[in-house]
Amino acid sequence: MVILRVLAVLAVIAIGGCVLIHLFTGDRRYLSLAWRIFKYAAIIALILFGLLIAERFLAGAIPFV
Secondary structure, eight states, X not given: XXXXXXXXXXXXXXXXXXXXXXXXXXXXXXXXXXXXXXXHHHHHHHHHHHHHHHHHHHHXXXXXX
């Protein structure tokens, strides 16, 4: 989980950096890169959250003997 948190922080830093570079240079490819980073990070986060929810349901459905 620590690795995932570090990757999330790096994604936020990368997105912020791309937006700042766009503000200074006006080059739209940095906004495009920021959008791609955000999109992939959001997809990975949704998959992870889905797996965690599925794990909770499966763990609760199996009774301990």
